[in-house]
Structures are given as C-alpha cells and as structure tokens.
Amino acid sequence: MGDVLGYRRLLGVIAPSTNTTVQPEMEWMRPEGVTNHFSRIFVEDPVALNNEDFIAGTTAIAENTLDAVRSVMTCRPDYLVLGMSAITFYGGVQGSLDFKQKVEDVAGVGASTGAESVAAALKAYGVRTVSFVSPYYPVANAEVRRFLEESGFSVVRDVPLECKRWTDIAKVTPQRLREVIDHLDGPEVDAIVQVGTNMSMVRLAAEKEATLGKPVIAINTATYWHGLRACGIDDKVQGLGRLLAEF
The missing domain is CATH 3.40.50.12500 (Rossmann fold)
Structure with a gap:
C-alpha cells in the first residue's frame, strides 16, 4: 500500500x-x-x-x-x-x-x-536576456548574476532590496514589487526573475506576466x-x- x-x-x-x-x-x-x-x-x-x-x-x-x-x-x-x-x-x-x-x-x-530551477525555467521559455530582483545585498546579487551568466543568459539589470532581517523579506509589498518590475522591464529584456524565497511573488508574477506579455518568474x-x-x-x-x- x-x-x-x-x-x-x-x-x-x-x-x-x-x-x-x-x-x-x-x-x-x-x-x-x-x-x-x-x-x-x-x-x-x-x-x-x-x-x-x-x-x-x-x-x-x-x-x-x-x-x-x-x-x-x-x-x-x-x-x-x-x-x-x-x-x-x-x-x-x-x-x-x-x-x-x-x-x-x-x-x-x-x-x-x-538556482538550477530558474535556469531551467528560462530555458523552457527560450529567453536569453533577463533582469532580476532580490531581497539580498549587492554581494549576493553579484552571485546570482554570475550564475545566470555562466548558464548562458545576459543580465540587463538587477535590484537588491537590502532587507534588514530575514523576516522583513516577507513584508515586501506587491506594490513595491510592481514598481521594481517596471524598473527592470524594457524592450531589451526577455524575462524578469525574482529570487529570495521568503518574498511572496507567485501570484504577482502571474499577474505581471499576463500584462507585460513576457515571462515573469518567481523562484518558488x-x-x-x-x-x-x-x-x-x-x-x-x-x-x-x-x-x-x-x-
């Protein structure tokens, strides 16, 4: 059984x-x-x-x-x-x-x-250029950029939100993330990625993907x-x- x-x-x-x-x-x-x-x-x-x-x-x-x-x-x-x-x-x-x-x-x-899941998702969509947002500090964003570039993607822009505590990451509002996504977007950007698993973006990513007409990928x-x-x-x-x- x-x-x-x-x-x-x-x-x-x-x-x-x-x-x-x-x-x-x-x-x-x-x-x-x-x-x-x-x-x-x-x-x-x-x-x-x-x-x-x-x-x-x-x-x-x-x-x-x-x-x-x-x-x-x-x-x-x-x-x-x-x-x-x-x-x-x-x-x-x-x-x-x-x-x-x-x-x-x-x-x-x-x-x-x-990391591997984000790369696999981007490959599934067939995109090449990306921008990303994180709750991290710049030192960690540099590691994300390195991984993505080594995986064959070009990184156009990134935003580190520099959350002060781990629990603060869950307090980043959808409105703040909408503002960041608008900054990350552009005609040269094929897809937008969010990393940082305590930052809630599953439903917002689906919403923005529909309105922007391009992949918006939440890491979760x-x-x-x-x-x-x-x-x-x-x-x-x-x-x-x-x-x-x-x-």
Whole structure:
C-alpha cells in the first residue's frame, strides 16, 4: 500500500526557519496525490546592515541545511524541493552543483534547487536576456548574476532590496514589487526573475506576466515546477503563470 494522501509523490520541502512564504505558496501549486512535507533550517533572524552581515547569515543557512534534510528524510519523501535561494547561486554553476550534491548525498534522493530551477525555467521559455530582483545585498546579487551568466543568459539589470532581517523579506509589498518590475522591464529584456524565497511573488508574477506579455518568474514557482517535472508529475496547474500551466 502506498501513502494514502501522497499516493503519487511525497515531496520534502526545505526552507529557513524564518521563512513564512515557501510553505503556503508551494501548497497553492500542489496537485492531487502529491503532498508537501516541510522541514525548517534553523537560523536566527539577525539584522543585516551590509554585505558582510548578509553573507554571514546565508552561510549559517548553508551550514544548517543538512540537519533539516536528515529530519525530513525520516518521513521517506521521494524527492526534495529546496526553498532557499541565495546559497544555491553561490560559486556560479559549479558551486550550485556542489551544494546540490551535498544535499543529495545525505538525502539519498534527488533535489531541486532554486538556482538550477530558474535556469531551467528560462530555458523552457527560450529567453536569453533577463533582469532580476532580490531581497539580498549587492554581494549576493553579484552571485546570482554570475550564475545566470555562466548558464548562458545576459543580465540587463538587477535590484537588491537590502532587507534588514530575514523576516522583513516577507513584508515586501506587491506594490513595491510592481514598481521594481517596471524598473527592470524594457524592450531589451526577455524575462524578469525574482529570487529570495521568503518574498511572496507567485501570484504577482502571474499577474505581471499576463500584462507585460513576457515571462515573469518567481523562484518558488520555478523550484516547485522543477521538482514536479523531475518526479514525472506533468499536471498543468492553472492560475499561477505560464510555467506551471504550459511547460
């Protein structure tokens, strides 16, 4: 007998303990027969006032990730969806692959990371030039830019919102993000990307994608989509953007 509720797949979803966005947003995307099982990476909610503070905070997340992986694996999920983003971009493509390998070695199952999922989504759309917004400090935006460029994309513009606390990221309003998206857009931009998993943009991205007529990709959408497709779940989820509805 298989799992009564998760009879198609059990997904382990990993995110920082301060994150209040990944869990509800990924529930919106969950098809029938797939269940999400959340595990939190313990991290403090420090004040970040500069690049160095931000890097220290994300390093703490990286160091505690494997404990959260070990915890969620006790429910025997089929696959992991990693709902943290900054650390998955660090070190370019190779750094991203190395981080993913560490997780998979401990888990014994596959995992989708934010960085690889964004790249896969952009390739699915067939775009080349992008702009992106993050809640990060400039030092982390530089890592995102490096990863995207190494993955074959040209970055036109980026905006680091420099949120002071991890919990502040969830307080960035849709109105503020609309203003940033308008700044990031332009005729030379094929797609707009949002990174930073505690910044809620799944529904706003779908809205702006419809009005702009070009891809607007929220990282939580991309990562969950990537996880579903990696597990052979091809359901088309409506109302949350073209990525889940068409690809």
